[in-house]
Amino acid sequence: MGRKRKSRVVVAEDRPLTEAEEQAAAEARAYAQSDAEYTQYQELDESDVAPPPTLDEAIAALECCGDAERAAGAAEYHKVARRYLGVPVPLIEDMTRLWRAQASLEERVALADALWHSDIHEAKVAAAKLLTQARIRPDAAVWETIAAWAPGFDAWAVADHACSAGGRRLVADPSRLDQVEGWLDNSNIWTRRAALVITLPFTKSNIPTEEERAIRERVLGWSTRLAPERDWFIQKAIGWWLRELSKHDPDRVRAWLESHGAELKPFARKEAAKYLK
Numbered sequence: 001m002g003r004k005r006k007s008r009v010v011v012a013e014d015r016p017l018t019e020a021e022e023q024a025a026a027e028a029r030a031y032a033q034s035d036a037e038y039t040q041y042q043e044l045d046e047s048d049v050a051p052p053p054t055l056d057e058a059i060a061a062l063e064c065c066g067d068a069e070r071a072a073g074a075a076e077y078h079k080v081a082r083r084y085l086g087v088p089v090p091l092i093e094d095m096t097r098l099w100r101a102q103a104s105l106e107e108r109v110a111l112a113d114a115l116w117h118s119d120i121h122e123a124k125v126a127a128a129k130l131l132t133q134a135r136i137r138p139d140a141a142v143w144e145t146i147a148a149w150a151p152g153f154d155a156w157a158v159a160d161h162a163c164s165a166g167g168r169r170l171v172a173d174p175s176r177l178d179q180v181e182g183w184l185d186n187s188n189i190w191t192r193r194a195a196l197v198i199t200l201p202f203t204k205s206n207i208p209t210e211e212e213r214a215i216r217e218r219v220l221g222w223s224t225r226l227a228p229e230r231d232w233f234i235q236k237a238i239g240w241w242l243r244e245l246s247k248h249d250p251d252r253v254r255a256w257l258e259s260h261g262a263e264l265k266p267f268a269r270k271e272a273a274k275y276l277k
Helices: 019-032 055-064 068-078 089-102 105-116 121-130 140-152 156-172 174-185 189-197 210-226 232-246 250-263 266-272
Strands: none
Touching (some): 055 089, 055 105, 105 121, 140 174, 174 210, 232 250, 232 266, 250 266
């Protein structure tokens, strides 16, 4: 069954809409009132799409799908002083799927970076979604862009979206872990935390290669290094990483907890052991 969406459309700025924005708002209203399922929106053929949006056009599209009540709730929840529009993530994913089809890789990277630096919550999410794709070749510019964002991470939500994109680039080229390891020395807790979140893909295999085993051991070493930190989010990230690994290598997680679990806060230990019998 398709998701029902509210038809309310809110423009965040108190000014007349341009002709392009009026058209975008009308399209957003029609889409919101439809019964279509999100899953039916697939990547489009290049011949079927228009040129990619400019930064202003992309932000205007996000604004047109905003919801003032949702935006206020997001600001209260995330507690980071930035602008919130109140656009649901599934709708942002729909937009960025279209924008990816419209843009060359160079254009995608440029738009993503501009959206990220707009410091609008939903624009940051859209920036990460533009670069979230398993196969990107060449991907050096994508990785460099995401890595450049990391020192400025200031909240878990936008950082996690960026790490979801970045994790795919690490899987594509694990040598980039050398750069990620440097994040552990950053004074920003969100950057240190991101070193664990971005490496979560390496916890997933039931039959890891020798390289993947070595990467797991490396990141477990990072967890040991971070375990003495008392920050809740750092502790949560350690517990999260161990919990995910325990689904595929429970014995290794037990061994780590036996050696280092006493350094974790009780809630993080409990999180790490959630699936251990």
